[in-house]
Amino acid sequence: MDAHQEAAHETAPDDLESVLAAAHAAARPLARSTPAERADALEAVARALEGARAELVALAGEETHLPQARLEGELTRTVFQARLFAAGLRDGSLLPTRIDHADPDWGMGPRPDLRRTVVPIGPVLVFAASNFPFAFSVAGGDSVSALAAGCPVVVKAHPGHPRLSLATARQVTAALAAVGAPEGTFALVEGVEASKTALTDRRIRAAGFTGSVRGGRALFDLAVSRPDPIPFHGELGSVNPVVVTPAAWAERGADVAAAWVGSLTLGAGQFCTNPGVVLVPDAEAFTAAVDLPVPGPMLHPGIVEGFRTATDELASQPGVRSAASGEAGPDGIAAQVFSVPAADVVANPHLLELEAFGPAGLVVGYSSEDDLRAVLDALPGQLTGSVHAAADDPLAVEVAGLLAEHVGRVVWNDWPTGVTVSSAQQHGGPWPATTSPTTTSVGTAAISRWQRPVAFQGFPTAALPDELKD
Amino acid sequence: MDAHQEAAHETAPDDLESVLAAAHAAARPLARSTPAERADALEAVARALEGARAELVALAGEETHLPQARLEGELTRTVFQARLFAAGLRDGSLLPTRIDHADPDWGMGPRPDLRRTVVPIGPVLVFAASNFPFAFSVAGGDSVSALAAGCPVVVKAHPGHPRLSLATARQVTAALAAVGAPEGTFALVEGVEASKTALTDRRIRAAGFTGSVRGGRALFDLAVSRPDPIPFHGELGSVNPVVVTPAAWAERGADVAAAWVGSLTLGAGQFCTNPGVVLVPDAEAFTAAVDLPVPGPMLHPGIVEGFRTATDELASQPGVRSAASGEAGPDGIAAQVFSVPAADVVANPHLLELEAFGPAGLVVGYSSEDDLRAVLDALPGQLTGSVHAAADDPLAVEVAGLLAEHVGRVVWNDWPTGVTVSSAQQHGGPWPATTSPTTTSVGTAAISRWQRPVAFQGFPTAALPDELKD
Numbered sequence: 035m036d037a038h039q040e041a042a043h044e045t046a047p048d049d050l051e052s053v054l055a056a057a058h059a060a061a062r063p064l065a066r067s068t069p070a071e072r073a074d075a076l077e078a079v080a081r082a083l084e085g086a087r088a089e090l091v092a093l094a095g096e097e098t099h100l101p102q103a104r105l106e107g108e109l110t111r112t113v114f115q116a117r118l119f120a121a122g123l124r125d126g127s128l129l130p131t132r133i134d135h136a137d138p139d140w141g142m143g144p145r146p147d148l149r150r151t152v153v154p155i156g157p158v159l160v161f162a163a164s165n166f167p168f169a170f171s172v173a174g175g176d177s178v179s180a181l182a183a184g185c186p187v188v189v190k191a192h193p194g195h196p197r198l199s200l201a202t203a204r205q206v207t208a209a210l211a212a213v214g215a216p217e218g219t220f221a222l223v224e225g226v227e228a229s230k231t232a233l234t235d236r237r238i239r240a241a242g243f244t245g246s247v248r249g250g251r252a253l254f255d256l257a258v259s260r261p262d263p264i265p266f267h268g269e270l271g272s273v274n275p276v277v278v279t280p281a282a283w284a285e286r287g288a289d290v291a292a293a294w295v296g297s298l299t300l301g302a303g304q305f306c307t308n309p310g311v312v313l314v315p316d317a318e319a320f321t322a323a324v325d326l327p328v329p330g331p332m333l334h335p336g337i338v339e340g341f342r343t344a345t346d347e348l349a350s351q352p353g354v355r356s357a358a359s360g361e362a363g364p365d366g367i368a369a370q371v372f373s374v375p376a377a378d379v380v381a382n383p384h385l386l387e388l389e390a391f392g393p394a395g396l397v398v399g400y401s402s403e404d405d406l407r408a409v410l411d412a413l414p415g416q417l418t419g420s421v422h423a424a425a426d427d428p429l430a431v432e433v434a435g436l437l438a439e440h441v442g443r444v445v446w447n448d449w450p451t452g453v454t455v456s457s458a459q460q461h462g463g464p465w466p467a468t469t470s471p472t473t474t475s476v477g478t479a480a481i482s483r484w485q486r487p488v489a490f491q492g493f494p495t496a497a498l499p500d501e502l503k504d
Numbered sequence: 505m506d507a508h509q510e511a512a513h514e515t516a517p518d519d520l521e522s523v524l525a526a527a528h529a530a531a532r533p534l535a536r537s538t539p540a541e542r543a544d545a546l547e548a549v550a551r552a553l554e555g556a557r558a559e560l561v562a563l564a565g566e567e568t569h570l571p572q573a574r575l576e577g578e579l580t581r582t583v584f585q586a587r588l589f590a591a592g593l594r595d596g597s598l599l600p601t602r603i604d605h606a607d608p609d610w611g612m613g614p615r616p617d618l619r620r621t622v623v624p625i626g627p628v629l630v631f632a633a634s635n636f637p638f639a640f641s642v643a644g645g646d647s648v649s650a651l652a653a654g655c656p657v658v659v660k661a662h663p664g665h666p667r668l669s670l671a672t673a674r675q676v677t678a679a680l681a682a683v684g685a686p687e688g689t690f691a692l693v694e695g696v697e698a699s700k701t702a703l704t705d706r707r708i709r710a711a712g713f714t715g716s717v718r719g720g721r722a723l724f725d726l727a728v729s730r731p732d733p734i735p736f737h738g739e740l741g742s743v744n745p746v747v748v749t750p751a752a753w754a755e756r757g758a759d760v761a762a763a764w765v766g767s768l769t770l771g772a773g774q775f776c777t778n779p780g781v782v783l784v785p786d787a788e789a790f791t792a793a794v795d796l797p798v799p800g801p802m803l804h805p806g807i808v809e810g811f812r813t814a815t816d817e818l819a820s821q822p823g824v825r826s827a828a829s830g831e832a833g834p835d836g837i838a839a840q841v842f843s844v845p846a847a848d849v850v851a852n853p854h855l856l857e858l859e860a861f862g863p864a865g866l867v868v869g870y871s872s873e874d875d876l877r878a879v880l881d882a883l884p885g886q887l888t889g890s891v892h893a894a895a896d897d898p899l900a901v902e903v904a905g906l907l908a909e910h911v912g913r914v915v916w917n918d919w920p921t922g923v924t925v926s927s928a929q930q931h932g933g934p935w936p937a938t939t940s941p942t943t944t945s946v947g948t949a950a951i952s953r954w955q956r957p958v959a960f961q962g963f964p965t966a967a968l969p970d971e972l973k974d
Binding site: 066107111114143145146262431434444459464470487490 | 532580584585612615625729734735904912913922924925927929932936952953957959963964966967
């Protein structure tokens with residue numbers, strides 16, 4: 035089956051209406067479910083995915099061409115993630131409350147008893163990504179964080195893995211039904227038009243998206259131009275700059291170059307945290323140390339095409355030259371490294387927005403510390419920034435601080451690919467990395483995107499939500 | 505001086521450019537300031553405002569026509585609020601951090617050391633409100649929460665109190681300079697065009713607004729249509745419904761009606777939390793118990809005009825009739841009460857979006873519990889909802905739960921006006937109450953609107969921000 039034929043499939047208007055009506059109807063009973071009930075539901079989803087591992091991984095392999103080990107690991111991550119949200123519901127850490135008792139002596143005048151909890155924002159529309167068929171797709175981070183918050187979830191399937199999407203949705207739906215979750219808690223829809231209709235329907239109260247800047251921007255524009263605008267949490271694009279300090283270069287330059295290539299070409303470079311730009315003190319020596327592997331097959335023909343276009347655009351920018359090229363893989367594309375002097379980047383910061391989704395990197399040669407600082411000052415928002423430092427390296431500390439002004443996660447002496455799911459994770463950043471710079475789409479803090487605070491003033495204990503009782 | 509002549513004053517383009525350049529330049533040193541330094545700055549602002557109390561209250565009285573006691577109280581609240589943010593910086597509660605130590609046995613694969621803190625989002629543009637010349641204006645909640653977060657602040661003065669705005673800004677600027685805050689930490693600009701230019705300037709990274717749905721929507725649209733969209737936190741409109749249960753009505757109906765009028769006409773009804781809609785089991789008896797006072801002077805002629813238009817529109821809706829009208833005040837307008845059967849509201853929920861900013865209320869008569877539930881289901885987003893209950897009143901508990909689906913704060917047996925500033929406060933709600941339903945514009949949690957999380961991965965202790973060190 036060709037993924038691009040499948041992409042033409044659209045959920046019919048009547049079916050979409052049923053999905054939206056059911057999601058709307060499920061919102062109230064879900065909002066009234068207990069944290070333990072939601073944890074049960076997420077654990078049931080986790081068990082169902084684990085139980086269908088062989089079927090799901092095989093389907094994912096057929097549709098995405100990603101290697102089995104990678105897909106096994108990604109499914110493990112996805113199951114773990116659902117369980118982590120369940121654990122946070124059970125221990126209360128994902129349901130923040132705050133109690134201010136009445137205070138007649140409060141400095142601005144007597145204060146009533148005031149207690150704040152969170153309620154689910156309502157039905158959430160999730161746009162699945164192509165490059166993580168499990169972890170950022172049907173049962174991925176957006177879906178489980180929204181379910182944990184108590185929101186019905188409607189997922190727009192990515193056309194790159196339609197059969198996997200349906201199979202995953204079947205597992206999720208059956209698992210939720212088995213633990214008694216309200217009908218309408220979860221549904222899958224397909225097609226661009228159906229998803230746009232859903233995004234602008236008043237019953238959808240928020241949206242999550244993982245994908246390109248162009249696609250994300252178009253959907254963001256729809257969400258915010260509704261008569262009743264809604265939050266749109268889009269994780270878009272990033273070149274994830276890596277800085278190699280002169281001291282790190284002197285200490286272990288060739289090792290850093292080899293490791294960079296490993297991170298850059300991992301999974302044919304199809305990661306939003308792919309380190310597409312590296313800043314080094316000696317671009318010529320760095321690129322000479324680069325040995326590019328043959329890339330594996332890419333996710334689908336659209337990504338191959340996009341990679342060609344993006345690398346052509348990169349190559350045509352002032353000062354950019356091709357510095358290394360590997361052997362072509364099964365899709366006819368090769369890993370590529372370009373180089374450019376820092377001064378050309380400062381003159382044309384647009385270079386730092388040219389994400390070539392795939393195995394291509396840009397080596398920026400800086401000739402002085404000020405040259406490096408000027409590039410960092412011109413950085414658009416990024417998901418991550420990394421610094422490779424020597425043992426005693428004051429410049430690296432300064433660089434980490436400068437990167438923190440533009441990125442969501444700063445990495446020390448390591449690579450940005452491989453994003454752990456935990457409480458302290460922050461996967462986000464200023465535009466164009468995301469549409470929502472104060473939130474994260476990975477880690478348990480992602481739940482806050484779907485939680486709306488509500489304060490209760492002057493309530494008798496019996497009338498308070500349980501979590502707000504003394 | 506006529507406020508409307510003053511409204512024509514526009515900050516000149518060159519001056520605006522200087523303000524934006526200075527705010528941009530201040531962002532980095534402010535971001536690197538310690539929490540104690542920011543607390544010092546806020547306390548200096550508080551002292552300066554307190555020190556200029558006589559001058560500021562007199563100016564506010566001249567320009568807003570609000571009574572002195574109200575203005576004294578509002579200034580007290582504003583000073584208190586600045587000090588509350590300072591206290592939260594000193595005790596660390598406003599700077600959330602999270603540390604995940606490295607864990608080789610983490611369920612999805614080895615976890616690196618990961619530590620999350622918050623950084624300021626960058627220069628913030630604040631649109632001051634007309635109705636709170638201190639608490640939601642130049643040195644109000646948006647400004648002090650953004651300063652607490654470490655963001656430079658540019659305030660767009662409200663034309664309703666231009667001299668007060670300048671006088672307040674002088675106090676703030678001098679206080680900040682005296683404690684050594686970076687130049688550019690704070691500035692005032694004037695005029696619609698200047699503020700639109702600022703809102704779409706790449707150096708402004710977020711905005712806060714308090715005002716009307718129409719004005720807020722226009723600015724929201726500008727903020728989200730930038731090439732680099734930014735968060736726009738607008739606190740817009742609300743009719744703040746109040747439900748009187750049959751049991752409460754039977755117990756103390758006339759007292760509730762009298763108290764409602766008190767809250768409705770407080771400050772000539774010029775509060776965003778004004779309880780504009782009350783749902784009662786017997787509309788005729790309720791309106792018969794209403795005794796409307798003569799309203800005091802309104803803030804400015806534009807508000808008088810808007811009130812006339814809004815009450816005319818309300819009066820023309822199907823099923824709405826005039827139920828009570830008081831004696832006209834100095835602006836020629838009278839307090840007014842309309843009534844409408846619940847069925848007409850359900851058929852025309854638009855009625856629940858017709859905020860008449862001023863001393864006007866709508867009494868909705870419900871004839872059964874289901875009738876009441878149908879109105880609550882049709883509610884657009886609100887800042888607050890209140891329920892008046894008897895001692896043992898299961899319906900009131902249910903109503904509180906239904907209100908929580910649509911509002912930011914639910915009030916029990918009290919009125920929504922008078923919003924305390926504390927940790928548990930939530931002043932927000934779904935559209936059209938705000939553009940930003942997961943945040944608050946009052947209370948210390950307001951700081952999170954201006955904080956961007958950043959995670960540090962694998963850092964040696966010496967290179968970590970202080971607050972993330974073990």
